[in-house]
Amino acid sequence: MRRFLPLLLLVSYVALLWVPFYNRREPALWGFPFFYWYMLLWVPLASLLTYAVYRGRRA
Amino acid sequence: MSGAVHWAAWSVFGVFFALVTVLGFVAARWKAADLNHLHEWGLGGRRFGTLITWFLLGGDLYTAYTVIAVPALVFTVGAYGFFAMPYTIITYPFVFAVMPRLWNVCHRNHYLTTADFVEGRYGSHWLALAVALTGVLATMPYIALQLVGMQVVFEAMGFGGMRQGPEIALVVAFVILALYTYSSGLRAPAMIAFVKDIMIYVFVLAAVILIPAQLGGFAAIFDAADKAFQAKPAAPPTGLILQPSQVTAFATLALGSAFALFLYPHAATGTLAASSANVIRRNAVLLPTYSVALGLIALLGYMAIAAQVPAKGNAVVPALILRSFPEWFAGFCFAAIALGALVPAAIMSIGAANLVTRNIWRPYVNARMNPAQESSIAKITSLLVKVGALVFIVFLPLEFAINLQLLGGIWVLQTFPAVVFGLFTRWFRPLPLLAGWAAGMALGTTLSWMQGVKPVYAIPGVGLVYIGLIALAANIVVAAIGTALASAMKLARSPDATLPADYRDAATLPR
Numbered sequence: 001m002r003r004f005l006p007l008l009l010l011v012s013y014v015a016l017l018w019v020p021f022y023n024r025r026e027p028a029l030w031g032f033p034f035f036y037w038y039m040l041l042w043v044p045l046a047s048l049l050t051y052a053v054y055r056g057r058r059a
Numbered sequence: 060m061s062g063a064v065h066w067a068a069w070s071v072f073g074v075f076f077a078l079v080t081v082l083g084f085v086a087a088r089w090k091a092a093d094l095n096h097l098h099e100w101g102l103g104g105r106r107f108g109t110l111i112t113w114f115l116l117g118g119d120l121y122t123a124y125t126v127i128a129v130p131a132l133v134f135t136v137g138a139y140g141f142f143a144m145p146y147t148i149i150t151y152p153f154v155f156a157v158m159p160r161l162w163n164v165c166h167r168n169h170y171l172t173t174a175d176f177v178e179g180r181y182g183s184h185w186l187a188l189a190v191a192l193t194g195v196l197a198t199m200p201y202i203a204l205q206l207v208g209m210q211v212v213f214e215a216m217g218f219g220g221m222r223q224g225p226e227i228a229l230v231v232a233f234v235i236l237a238l239y240t241y242s243s244g245l246r247a248p249a250m251i252a253f254v255k256d257i258m259i260y261v262f263v264l265a266a267v268i269l270i271p272a273q274l275g276g277f278a279a280i281f282d283a284a285d286k287a288f289q290a291k292p293a294a295p296p297t298g299l300i301l302q303p304s305q306v307t308a309f310a311t312l313a314l315g316s317a318f319a320l321f322l323y324p325h326a327a328t329g330t331l332a333a334s335s336a337n338v339i340r341r342n343a344v345l346l347p348t349y350s351v352a353l354g355l356i357a358l359l360g361y362m363a364i365a366a367q368v369p370a371k372g373n374a375v376v377p378a379l380i381l382r383s384f385p386e387w388f389a390g391f392c393f394a395a396i397a398l399g400a401l402v403p404a405a406i407m408s409i410g411a412a413n414l415v416t417r418n419i420w421r422p423y424v425n426a427r428m429n430p431a432q433e434s435s436i437a438k439i440t441s442l443l444v445k446v447g448a449l450v451f452i453v454f455l456p457l458e459f460a461i462n463l464q465l466l467g468g469i470w471v472l473q474t475f476p477a478v479v480f481g482l483f484t485r486w487f488r489p490l491p492l493l494a495g496w497a498a499g500m501a502l503g504t505t506l507s508w509m510q511g512v513k514p515v516y517a518i519p520g521v522g523l524v525y526i527g528l529i530a531l532a533a534n535i536v537v538a539a540i541g542t543a544l545a546s547a548m549k550l551a552r553s554p555d556a557t558l559p560a561d562y563r564d565a566a567t568l569p570r
Contacts, residue, residue, distance in 0.1 A: 009152035016145035017310045023138075023301045031278030035300045039144040040354050046148045047347045050155050054340050 005056040012046035064217040065381070071390030072216065072397070075258070076232070079251045079398055083239030086246040095431040100244030100438065101413040102171055103332045109341045111249055115406075116329045116342060117349045118252030120147075120320065123208025123400035124201075126259070126356055127373050133360025134375045137288050137297045139305050141357055142312045147350040150317035155343035158321060159336035160482045160562045167561040172410075173327050173478050174418040180481045182553035183489035184422045189496050190474045191418035194324040195444075197467030198411045201323070202448035203460040205400040205407075206233070207373065210452070212393040215377030226453055232397070233404075237445045240405045241438050245332055248405035255402050256349075258395035263352045265392075266359060270383045274365045280358075283365035307522035308515045315527040319472040322479075324410030325403060336564050404445070412440035462512040469507060469514075469527040473499035476531075476538050482562065489553055491541025499534030503527060 015021075016039070025033040032040075090106050092099045107115060125143070132140035161176065170176045174194070178187035209232060210225050218224025239247045271277050281299060288297045296302035301309055320326055333339050363370075363379045370378035380392045416437040421428060428436065451460055477492045506516045506526045515523040 006156065009156055012152060013149050013314075016149055017314060019301065019306045019310045023306060025300060028278075031276055031281060033281060033299060035138060036141070036281075036354075036358075039141065039148075040351065042145075042148055043347045043350045043354070046151065047344055050152055051344045053155065054344055057340075 002056055006053050008049045008053050011049055012042060015042055015045075065215075065386055065389065067386040068216045068381075068390030068393060071387050072394045075254070075391070075394035076397065079254055079401070080235055080239065082250050082254065083236070083243060083247040086239070086250040087243040089246050089250060094242075094244055095434050097413065097416060097430065097434045097437055098169070098171055100434045101409055101416075102328065103245040103249060105166065105332055106334050107249060107332050107338070108334050109338050109345070112329070112333045112338050112342050113345050114252040114256050115249045115332065116326070116346060118248065118255050118399070118402040119325055119329045119406045120346075120403075121259070121349045121353055121399070122205055122403040123212075123396050123398075124204040125353065126396050126399055127208050127211055127376050128204075129353070129357045130360035130363065130379075131371075131373050131375050133357050134363050134371070135297070135360075136295070137284065137299055138301045139296070139309060140360065141354070142309045142316075143357060144350065144354050145310075145313040146316040146320075147353055148347060149313065150320045151343045151347055153317060154321055154330075154346075155340055157479055157482060158330050158339045158343075159564070161327075161478075162331060162333060162336045162339055163564060164482070164557055164561045165331055168557060171331065172324070172413050172417050173322065173474070174414055176557075177477050177481060178418065178422075179556040180485070181477070181489035181492070182555065183493070184418075186477055186489045186493050186496075187418050188422070189493055190477055191414040193470050193474050193496075193500075194322075194327075194414050195411045197471040198324050198407045199444065199447060200451070200460045200463035200467055201325075202404050202407045202444065203451040204464050205404040206448060206452040207457060207460070208400040209397045211373045211377055212396050215374070215381060216390070216393060229452070230449065232401070233445055233449050236401050236405060237408075237442050240408060240441055240445075244438075245328065245406065245409050248402045248409075249332075251398060251405075252402050255395065255398035258391065259399060260352060262392045262395045263355050265384070265388070266362070266380075267355045270359075270362045270366070270379070273383060274362060280361050280365040284361040287364050304523065307524055311523075311525035311528050312514060315472060315525040315531070316468065318475060318479075318531075319468050319527060322471050322474050323407075324414055325407040328406055328410035328413060404448070408441040408444045408448075409437075411444045412437040415440045465512060465514055466504060466507060469503040469530060470500060472527040472531050473503065473534050476535055485555055486542065487538055488542045488545050488550075491538045491545060494541050495534040495536075495538030498537045499530040502533050503530030506530070 022035055022038040027034055029037045092104050094100045129143050165176055168179055174187040174191040177190050178184050206229055210229055213225040213228045271280060274280055285299045291297050296305055330339055359376055359379055363375045366379060366382055368375060368378040368382055380389050416433055420436050473496050476495055480487055503526050507513055514525060516526050518524050
């Protein structure tokens with residue numbers, strides 16, 4: 001399984017380059033249209049995925 | 060801007076500028092070493108740990124021009140201007156996968172630049188020259204645009220009746236920058252980046268808390284922007300979300316820019332200055348923090364719409380700052396932006412200087428430089444590069460620098476196959492890679508030029524696509540076909556100075 005862990009690095013590419021998925025206003029959050037909070041949310045998510053790959057190295 | 064001079068803002072600005080000037084010179088003694096060696100002057104002796112690298116790269120990549128131009132674009136076109144968000148998120152998984160290998164092979168073989176690596180890997184100083192020239196060419200206009208970031212800040216603070224004021228202030232700031240870069244090398248921007256980045260975070264936090272409070276909250280801000288876009292004509296497309304015609308352009312610009320970012324000499328320099336491959340991996344995890352700040356900075360464009368600032372273009376952010384904050388804090392923000400220009404400008408000029416010294420001067424002018432000569436060539440080059448950028452901004456129309464910077468992104472992406480593929484495989488051969496680079500450069504420049512220097516090109520059946528990626532595809536095809544032909548004809552391979560183990564982490568090092 002560990003061999004495939006680096007594939008997690010690709011997840012944020014799919015999530016952010018598949019633009020039609022998030023090019024919408026609803027559901028809005030705290031006044032932010034979906035388009036904006038989705039992108040902001042992906043900053044920590046992408047960071048966590050990279051961290052998971054980092055932790056999975058070696059051992 | 061009116062003729063008013065904001066004295067309180069100038070005073071605060073002056074205090075911070077003086078502080079970092081002192082830091083810039085003191086930096087020469089930080090992690091003390093002989094700065095007459097190029098790896099000390101130009102890479103800080105490869106001794107920067109996780110925290111320093113985080114500040115250095117953050118200060119390096121998220122520039123003053125970003126703080127000014129991204130909100131200005133969002134102010135004008137809306138959602139499309141946010142392509143910087145996916146761009147600066149997806150660049151880091153790429154960094155995680157690629158840059159540690161580059162660091163390892165460069166560290167093992169004492170390479171200072173990506174072109175050094177290309178020369179060692181492929182045994183071709185012509186391919187290395189292509190990579191070096193592309194890097195220098197792409198960097199020059201980028202430095203020039205940093206000056207624009209400073210200029211708009213100076214103009215916002217005002218000079219009264221003095222018409223040449225902004226130019227004079229710019230020259231003074233740049234001379235000071237040039238002097239401490241000359242004497243301290245990469246240590247200067249590394250030290251100043253601490254101050255700059257913290258100031259930018261304070262500015263962003265204050266902006267996203269205080270300005271929405273003044274304007275009735277984020278819902279009201281988005282609402283005002285929405286109404287403003289709906290009142291605009293249908294072309295060119297604007298809006299709170301992307302128009303259908305913008306979707307492919309948005310995605311391909313993000314992807315292409317993400318691939319291009321760490322091929323730029325300033326990004327590569329900041330990365331190679333790290334003390335280990337794991338420092339880079341940790342930074343690939345931690346650097347996205349700056350992307351949150353960038354997203355919030357982009358929102359300043361909508362805040363400016365909601366606040367109805369009496370400005371447009373690059374003057375939008377300074378006008379919003381002056382309108383929203385007390386004058387002393389406006390001075391603080393302006394200082395943050397101006398320092399945001401100095402840090403990248405210093406690293407860019409150092410990155411370009413390393414390339415000129417190692418990959419142009421040494422192979423083609425003087426092959427037998429001693430370390431002191433090598434570092435003095437680099438120091439002088441860093442001065443010349445800055446003078447060049449200054450001349451650019453003071454004497455040529457701004458359009459010129461903006462267009463060249465845009466082309467620079469397309470160009471630098473054409474070094475991708477030689478550098479990035481080279482880190483994983485030696486299948487490609489140097490001459491086909493050079494041919495691919497030439498094809499990509501020519502195609503990218505032509506496609507962009509034909510339309511009056513635009514970043515995207517309409518491919519029938521697909522939509523608007525970033526030209527850098529189109530050119531990269533042609534580049535890869537040419538390099539692959541050329542390599543397959545050369546292999547089929549069983550032509551002799553050029554030597555490879557690197558070993559497979561050079562690319563991996565040293566086994567004995569603690570994690």
